[in-house]
Amino acid sequence: MTTPDSQPVPSTATSDPLRILITGSAGFVGSHLVERFLNEGHTVIGVDNYISGQVSNTELFLEHPRFTFIEADVSHGIPYEGEKLDWVMHFASPASPPHYQQFPVETLMVGAQGTQNGLELAHAHGAGFFLASTSEVYGDPHVHPQPETYWGNVNPIGVRSCYDEAKRYAEAITMAYHRSRGVNTRIIRIFNTYGPRMRPDDGRVITNFVHQALRGEPLTVYGDGSQTRSFQYIDDLVEGISRLMMAQYHEPVNLGNPDEFTMLELVNEITLIAGRQVSKKFERLPLDDPKMRNPDIILSSNLIQFKPSTPLRFGLSEVFKYFSSLDNDQ
Amino acid sequence: MTTPDSQPVPSTATSDPLRILITGSAGFVGSHLVERFLNEGHTVIGVDNYISGQVSNTELFLEHPRFTFIEADVSHGIPYEGEKLDWVMHFASPASPPHYQQFPVETLMVGAQGTQNGLELAHAHGAGFFLASTSEVYGDPHVHPQPETYWGNVNPIGVRSCYDEAKRYAEAITMAYHRSRGVNTRIIRIFNTYGPRMRPDDGRVITNFVHQALRGEPLTVYGDGSQTRSFQYIDDLVEGISRLMMAQYHEPVNLGNPDEFTMLELVNEITLIAGRQVSKKFERLPLDDPKMRNPDIILSSNLIQFKPSTPLRFGLSEVFKYFSSLDNDQ
Structure with missing residues (x-):
């Protein structure tokens, strides 16, 4: 995400070694953060209770000398007793509708008690606190695209x-700890993100489409397929996170890809990658489903030169490869 | 609030004796609930940590044979070990801007952990759970008046x-416990309410005006005084609560008085009650101050025949009497 003529933007890639605790380390986004930070020479403590994280995402790193793992429900406390942390990154939460609707109370708790436990840990260590928030805070927006304001x-x-x-x-509560207790906080609002290590049962449209295509089933389109979504590839998100850690900015920052695709356009992309015709079946839109959401990324573009650049076709083919390898393992 | 020709609406006044635990029992609204329920023959367990409640509001009832008090922070648990409860009513929270801005983390906690502790207690006892929510959930509304939808x-x-x-x-979280754990819940959204036992330092406009009038000071008007507020007298609110407990309705219900007054009209009412001319001074509107809020009470009117009927002039004179008596005690 840097242009050839520019100085590299400060990020964890150019930072001294850091000690970073990540809640939700076995989740989709969390596991990519673990991988990036380990590759950059940092020390990572992963925490997960596997309510929606996957054991396989922990196993990827268990042999790594700079990775340790704590199995714990962060809503009930973060049992870390090690050396001084530089960052506490709170990425734990069921994040897809089928998961959080299956665990509504646990989802509420990890947002409240879980976030507060992370803030308290960061406060105790004099560490930064990084909150993974979501474009869902915009709900069914009346403003398009959605700026942070x-x-x-x-x-x-x-x-x-x-x-x-x-x-x-x-x-x-993150802003309250920043304002009243001086914690060095970051908040990102993550828009639709996809890539390898998504849960096969997360119910998200790309996951569903790729699975259905791989199995030769018709792709399920909700509504008339005209609703749009923006899709951010995981590597672009991780780069944005890594840069924002090095910026002194405490209010929420959108991280997403503003390119919009209708569901029917997505079907066409899937068809191209699948290399054969796929059929569609249409179903009713679920209750409270947001019709459209699209990030305004002027702030992140100015602040950290955020520029999601991974083409959808490349990202989708990576997801195809990932889910194919899972199918082959079974 | 009943009309002469109608049957009385079911309320706690006509109920068999109940055992009711009230968090925030030493607060403004909580203390009026305690009084009403004791007068109706019910048993009341009050819980407060006095972060914004007043010891004097507990002392009013301490001699009563059907009242017991537990001093506790409900965000850390509700240490009740007594007989089976019929209701857990969660009214604990700093509720005025100067208080909740002084205790932002505690306010967040009593909304999250406090509410959940109340829900768990209700669930364990098979009791109803009654949540005091607020018109503040509407924020700075774009719709006037505000319906629950x-x-x-x-x-x-x-x-x-x-x-x-x-x-x-x-x-x-109240809806989550209702939907996923079957707790018999109620949610009210309380609009501006006033009456005796408001905290003298709650920063609310009626409190400020009455105090300033009693002391012969000019009344502080924020902005140009054209912003409107609706004012509900405490007895009308308590009647609405008492009726809603007997109705089987689980989604939020507005309780407020839709009659609107501008700040300048309120100044005129205060002047009438004070019985002499009072002057005004103008100051800037505080940050994020909602410009206007007014309850749509069609739902509560249909559901429980809610009809706030106390005239502002009567209510204001009760507040005058209350604050006069406090001043005389000092």
């Missing part, structure tokens, strides 16, 4: 509120 | 978010 349109008692309100709460 | 316009990271987002979270 948009306050959102969330149903506080809807079936998605266990996730949306938990994340809004997490932002509020 | 309006999703609100709240700044998740603003200086009021420690209260607003805590209450939105409290609603979300």
Whole structure:
């Protein structure tokens, strides 16, 4: 994400070695952070309770000399007793509708108690605290694209509120610790992100489409397929996170890819990668499903020269490879 | 609040004796609930940590044979070991801007952990759970008046978010316990309420005006005084709560008085009650101050025949009497 003529933007790649604790380390995004930080020479402590993380994502790093793992539910405390941390990064939470609707209370808790336990740990260590928030805080937005200054349109008692309100709460308590206790905080609002190590059952559209294509099934399109989504490849997100850690900015920052695709356009991309015709079946939109969401990334572009650059076709083919290898393992 | 020709609406006044635990029992609203329930023959367990409640509000009832008090921070648990409860009513929280901005983390915690501890206690006892939410969940609304179906316009990271987002979270977790664990829940959104036993330092406009009038000081008007507020007298709120307990309805219900007054009209009412001319001084509106908020009470009117009927002039004179008696005690 750097241009040839520019100085590299400060990121964890150019930082002295750091000691970083990551909650949700066995999750999709968490596991990519672990990988990046280990590759850059940092020390990583992963924490997960596997409520939606995957054991295989921990096993990838267990042999690494600079990785340690703690199996724990961070909503009940983070049992870390080691050396002084530089960062506590809170990425633990069920994040896909089928998971958080299966675990509504646990999702609410990891947003509240989990976030607070992370903030307390960061405060005790004089470490930075990095919160993974979400574009879901914008709900079903009335403003397009969504800048960070948009306050959102969330149903506080809807079936998605266990996730949306938990994340809004997490932002509020992060700001409270920053303002009243001086914790060095970061907040990102992650828009739709995809890549290898997504859970096969996360219910997200790319996961579903790739699985259905691999199995020769028709692709399930909700509504009429005209609703759009923006898709950010995991490597672009991780680069944005790594840069934001080195920036002194405490309010929320959008990280997403503004390129919009309708569901029907996505079907076409999948068809191209699958290398054969795939059929579609249409189903009703789920309750409270946001019709459209798209990041305004002017802030992150100015602040950290964030520029998601991975083409959808490349990213999708990586996902194809990943899910193919899983299918072959079974 | 009943009309002469109608049957009395079911409420706690006509209920068999109940055992009711009230968090925030030493607060303004909590203490009026304690009084009403004791007068109706119920047994009340009050819980407060006095972060914003007042010891004098506990002392009022300490001699009563059906009242017991537990001093505890409900965010850390509700240490009740007594007989089976019929209701857990969660009214604990700093509720005025100067208080919750002084205790942002505690306010967030009593909305999250406090609410959850109440829900767990209710679940364990097979009791109902009654959540005091607030019109602040509507934030700075774009819809007037606000029906319960309006999703609100709240700044998740603003200086009021420690209260607003805590209450939105409290609603979300209450619905989660209702939906996934079968707890018999109620949620009210309380609009501006006033009456005796408000804290003298709560920063609310009626409190400030009455104090200033009693002391012969000019009344502080923020902005140009054209912003409106609706004011609900405490007895009307308590009647609405008492009725809603007997209704089987689990989604949020507005309780407020839709009659609107501008700040300048309120000054005129205060002048009338004070019985002499009072002057005004103008100051800038505080950050994130909502410009206008007004309850749509069609739902509560239909559901429980809610009809706030106390005239502002009567209510204000009760507040005058209360604060006069406090001044005389000093």
